Amino acid sequence: xxxxxxxxxxxxxxxxxxxxxxxxxxxxxxxxxxxxxxxxxxxxxxxxxxxxxxxxxxxxxxxxxxxxxxxxxxxxxxxxxxxxxxxxxxxxxxxxxxxxxxxxxxxxxxxxxxxxxxxxxxxxxxxxxxxxxxxxxxxxxxxxxxxxxxxxxxxxxxxxxxxxxxxxxxxxxxxxxxxxxxxxxxxxxxxxx
Numbered sequence: 001x002x003x004x005x006x007x008x009x010x011x012x013x014x015x016x017x018x019x020x021x022x023x024x025x026x027x028x029x030x031x032x033x034x035x036x037x038x039x040x041x042x043x044x045x046x047x048x049x050x051x052x053x054x055x056x057x058x059x060x061x062x063x064x065x066x067x068x069x070x071x072x073x074x075x076x077x078x079x080x081x082x083x084x085x086x087x088x089x090x091x092x093x094x095x096x097x098x099x100x101x102x103x104x105x106x107x108x109x110x111x112x113x114x115x116x117x118x119x120x121x122x123x124x125x126x127x128x129x130x131x132x133x134x135x136x137x138x139x140x141x142x143x144x145x146x147x148x149x150x151x152x153x154x155x156x157x158x159x160x161x162x163x164x165x166x167x168x169x170x171x172x173x174x175x176x177x178x179x180x181x182x183x184x185x186x187x188x189x190x191x192x193x
Contacts (some may be wrong), residue, residue, distance in 0.1 A: 002048040002059065008042050014090075014155030014186055017061060019046055028061030029082075031071075031089035032155070032183045037063035039182075051075075051082045060086065067094050069134065077126045079119050087159065088112050091190045101127045113193050149174070152185040161193060169193055 005028075007021035014035045019026045028046060038044045046061040060082065062068040067089060074085035085122055088097060091112040100108035109120035120135065123154045149170060156166040169189040173180060 001050045004045060004047045005061075007043065008043045009038065009042060013037055013077060013158070014182060015158035016048075017044075019044065019061070021136070026057050026059060027084060030061045031067065031086050032091075032186055033067055033089055033094055034061060034063040035102055035155075036181075036183045037081070048188065053082075058082065070094055070097060070131075073127050073134070074123065076130075077119075077123050079122065083160075084114060085112060087190070091187055098131060102131050104128065111189055111191055149185075151182045152189065155182070155186050156189060 005019055005021050005026055007019045007026075009017055010020045010025055011018040012035070012178060014030075014032055016029050017035075017038070019028055028048070033048075038046075044063075046063065047065055049062070049068055050061040051058045052062060060068075060071065061072060062071065071082075071085050071089060074080050074088060075082060080088075088109065092100070092108065096108060099105065104119035104124050106117070106124045109115050109123055110117060115123075152170055153163070153166055155161060156170075166189065169192055170185065172192065173185055173188045177184070177188070
């Protein structure tokens with residue numbers, strides 16, 4: 001239904017953005033990969049996936065077509081919903097997800113909170129051939145060196161984590177790596193929660 005939206009970034013955080021186009025503000029749920037690509041921009045060209053559920057109509061935004069394609073492939077796996085797919089793409093880079101699926105590394109997928117052994121194996125079995133045929137080209141995430149504790153906490157709260165638990169995990173990660181970026185901070189916290 002929607003292919004992309006180009007417009008002014010009115011609000012940005014690690015879990016969602018508000019993109020204004022012709023006076024209309026679109027709330028788009030994003031992954032950390034997309035956030036890292038657009039966080040320094042005032043305007044953006046965002047690829048859209050319009051997801052309809054019984055109780056909601058939600059738009060997911062992606063900085064590039066490859067991430068959207070990988071997201072759509074993940075949605076085809078039984079037991080993987082839109083929020084789980086977004087969590088996978090937030091915890092791992094697009095390259096890591098692609099590599100894990102095409103090379104049968106289900107343990108990498110299991111490192112994502114909420115992904116058990118059976119789901120990880122199902123993702124690998126269902127998608128390994130499809131991704132190789134799709135020819136998705138992946139690239140590494142552009143990581144910047146800004147660390148903002150509040151942005152990381154906000155992102156974790158929006159993803160549904162308890163505030164006290166998230167704060168403890170953030171503090172633990174910051175003690176180990178005080179120079180972590182927002183994206184790295186959230187990724188490390190997701191792995192220990």
